[in-house]
Amino acid sequence: MAKSQTRAAHKTGKNAREIILNAARAEFAEKGFNGARVDSIAARSGLNKQLVYYYFGSKDDLYRVTLEEAYTEIRLREKDLDLRSLPPQDAIVRLIDFSLSYLARHREFIRMLADENALGGPHVKDSDAFQRTNSPLIEMIGATLREGEAQGVFRKGIDPLDLYISIAGMTFFYFANGVTMSAIFGRDLSTPEALSVYRDHIVALTLAGLRP
Amino acid sequence: MAKSQTRAAHKTGKNAREIILNAARAEFAEKGFNGARVDSIAARSGLNKQLVYYYFGSKDDLYRVTLEEAYTEIRLREKDLDLRSLPPQDAIVRLIDFSLSYLARHREFIRMLADENALGGPHVKDSDAFQRTNSPLIEMIGATLREGEAQGVFRKGIDPLDLYISIAGMTFFYFANGVTMSAIFGRDLSTPEALSVYRDHIVALTLAGLRP
Amino acid sequence: MAKSQTRAAHKTGKNAREIILNAARAEFAEKGFNGARVDSIAARSGLNKQLVYYYFGSKDDLYRVTLEEAYTEIRLREKDLDLRSLPPQDAIVRLIDFSLSYLARHREFIRMLADENALGGPHVKDSDAFQRTNSPLIEMIGATLREGEAQGVFRKGIDPLDLYISIAGMTFFYFANGVTMSAIFGRDLSTPEALSVYRDHIVALTLAGLRP
Amino acid sequence: MAKSQTRAAHKTGKNAREIILNAARAEFAEKGFNGARVDSIAARSGLNKQLVYYYFGSKDDLYRVTLEEAYTEIRLREKDLDLRSLPPQDAIVRLIDFSLSYLARHREFIRMLADENALGGPHVKDSDAFQRTNSPLIEMIGATLREGEAQGVFRKGIDPLDLYISIAGMTFFYFANGVTMSAIFGRDLSTPEALSVYRDHIVALTLAGLRP
DNA sequence: AATGAATGAGTATTCATTCAT
DNA sequence: GATGAATGAATACTCATTCAT
Numbered sequence A, B, C, D: 001m002a003k004s005q006t007r008a009a010h011k012t013g014k015n016a017r018e019i020i021l022n023a024a025r026a027e028f029a030e031k032g033f034n035g036a037r038v039d040s041i042a043a044r045s046g047l048n049k050q051l052v053y054y055y056f057g058s059k060d061d062l063y064r065v066t067l068e069e070a071y072t073e074i075r076l077r078e079k080d081l082d083l084r085s086l087p088p089q090d091a092i093v094r095l096i097d098f099s100l101s102y103l104a105r106h107r108e109f110i111r112m113l114a115d116e117n118a119l120g121g122p123h124v125k126d127s128d129a130f131q132r133t134n135s136p137l138i139e140m141i142g143a144t145l146r147e148g149e150a151q152g153v154f155r156k157g158i159d160p161l162d163l164y165i166s167i168a169g170m171t172f173f174y175f176a177n178g179v180t181m182s183a184i185f186g187r188d189l190s191t192p193e194a195l196s197v198y199r200d201h202i203v204a205l206t207l208a209g210l211r212p
Numbered sequence E: 001a002a003t004g005a006a007t008g009a010g011t012a013t014t015c016a017t018t019c020a021t
Numbered sequence F: 001g002a003t004g005a006a007t008g009a010a011t012a013c014t015c016a017t018t019c020a021t
Helices: A001-011 A016-035 A038-045 A049-056 A057-081 A088-105 A105-117 A137-151 A160-176 A178-185 A192-210 B002-012 B017-033 B038-045 B049-056 B060-078 B089-105 B107-118 B137-150 B160-176 B179-185 B192-210 C002-012 C016-035 C038-045 C047-054 C059-080 C088-105 C108-116 C137-151 C158-174 C176-184 C192-209 D002-012 D014-033 D037-043 D050-054 D059-079 D087-106 D107-118 D136-153 D160-176 D178-185 D192-210
Strands: none
Touching: A001 C158, A016 A038, A016 A049, A016 A057, A016 B017, A016 D107, A038 A049, A038 A057, A049 D002, A057 A088, A088 A137, A088 A192, A088 C038, A105 B179, A105 C047, A137 A160, A160 A178, A160 A192, A160 B160, A160 D050, A178 B107, A192 B160, A192 C158, B017 B038, B017 B060, B017 B107, B017 D050, B017 D087, B038 B049, B049 B060, B049 B107, B060 B089, B060 B107, B089 B107, B089 B137, B089 B192, B107 B160, B107 C192, B107 D050, B137 C016, B160 C192, B179 D002, C016 C038, C016 C047, C016 C108, C038 C047, C038 C059, C047 C059, C047 C192, C059 C088, C059 C108, C059 D136, C059 D160, C088 C137, C088 C158, C088 C192, C088 D050, C108 C158, C108 D014, C108 D107, C108 D160, C108 D178, C137 C158, C158 C176, C158 C192, C158 D107, C158 D160, C158 D192, C176 D002, C176 D107, C176 D136, C192 D160, C192 D192, D014 D037, D014 D050, D014 D059, D014 D107, D037 D050, D037 D059, D050 D059, D059 D087, D059 D107, D087 D136, D087 D160, D087 D192, D107 D160, D136 D160, D160 D192
């Protein structure tokens, strides 16, 4: 498989850099930064270890780039959300659903984010890209809140970043800490049904929580 | 320092096992499971590496026990919460405040939990202790919700576990992912003021969110 | 089992020293000197590790004593052979059969002897006991050969030690190197049938080989 | 010395793999599998420890390959014996002399074989190479025996493998267990004279033993 | 751009042995 | 005699990184 992937890559003109990044994302997501092996990333990519160093310089740099790419991607998706075109309450629901579905589909993003934070953020701190990829989200949420206030459906004085953090917390935590919670509370949270029930719960809680 | 710690331990009758566990908690919290070094744990404890193996058998087992102890401790504190003695809304506020202050004081718990989950829960899965340390919290929250319903201050049909997860999510995420969020949104979330503002936000959101 | 063995030992008055020696023989035979573990010997004996040191001082000394005991035992059995009471040719057959059956029953003796020799005999060299436990065998074989010569059934000039070595070689090697030989030649040498055929071969070869 | 050996190796085009194998053979022969140290093998080779793992994967695998190479070499020499070109009795003498001189010159082969068998053959069992390196010897001995029968100089019905084992036993045992035998019987068996006398003994015993 | 070979510094774990009681 | 606790010195094995081509 590795071999054919390489060949395919050569044919399609896909460059080695991108192939390595994909392999790195998978490896880092699975094992964390410290658990990941450069050898393993090379093997996953079907290329050799030295190319990893040729393109990325070090394991730390590779991790940083992988993280940046993950953030870049989610920022792109957030732009598509277009919350402003929706009635305020629908906008909040869409935001919650987007967050849940994106995280459900991108476990590797959860893993990398949790890992990076658990380690104290050493790669984020070294990166300019994070500051530059200013999220449009806070502004969009701010506009939604103002519109909701104007329409009388939301309370006044809600801080958009705090709201974002609370929504992100409720969604991220569900996936990120599902393993220990399932173990402790004896309820399987990984089923679509459990997720659907939880989604309705946080939608209701948030919408009601924003009412004047 | 190491020597005097050992001597002090001997004087106070504290046993080696406990000393090692404390050192392990600090090391694992700081570096994560893979980043932690058994050598470093031994050095922190002021004892030698072989004793770690004498008492715990392996790095994995030591991690598991450390995690179990951390859970045991939080369960003890949760029992003291005594939510039933409070009016329903006050009980929810106390729950949120407890969660925030416990996590603020026990960053090592956050780190270990995030790390364990990021790695897929390998130690939790091997442990019977987790299943046995049934949390009294969900039941307490259930009673609070029922009382709130009876008094007409809470909506019907709220699932206590879902509520717990959403509160835990909002609080845990704030601390756990603070590093990347501060970096991306350019607001320092680690100040007491920022925390206080956020606390008021989630208290308001949750209380309003529970109203009928 | 370990516990009951200890208790049994105490009841029967069997002393700890002997129990440890039995455990050591089994462990050394199974794993060789370097592969054997003092911990494992203690566990097998049902006693604790420190007693091993109390009685034997070191792993090397324990090995030496175990080897000496093994030799002492085979010397005792050799004395019972009483070759002198048999006609010369019968005596040789009895010698071969004794060697085969003793080795078949005492694989641990084979293992320890092979191991000690493979390591260059470090324990034998430190032991006075080996020199003192002068084997009666060579003298018995010498008498048998002289009697055979006198009766005209054996050639002259056969050295009893050389004969002993050749017989010991043919018998010892069969058991000692059976594993590699079975693997290489694809014939299972561990069956009673294979042993019986081989026994007849070396009896015939030796008796014919001694004829004038 | 180590350095110059490496350089010399590079100059002569000898590759690292072969250098390591030579070092391994010496170390394993001297200390046995469990007594041998990977560090020591690396030091002997003048290369570093990690290369040992790069080329061989593990200590066990290195041992297996070393053992296979030792067998491969003796098989090559056995092919040169060309017993069929000799009169039957001379062929047997040549077989005995080959066995004695090969073992005398290759003590490391004796040590490794004894060690492997004493440990129960763990490496032989994992190896396909042993089964594949079918020895030509048994067939050659078989042909010699048939020719001897035809000429009336050998008895009928002698099994070639049994004969091989008895000869191998007499020769191997002399070298393999010489240390303990010298210690017990008080005769130095390591002198050329002692060997020469023993050689004549087993030649005479075997030839006479094969007569009709 | 690409790769087989090589290495410094570590990393969890083991083990014979001793201490203190 | 007997034992739980403690330790110095290894020991097999790993891993990010670099060299040479």
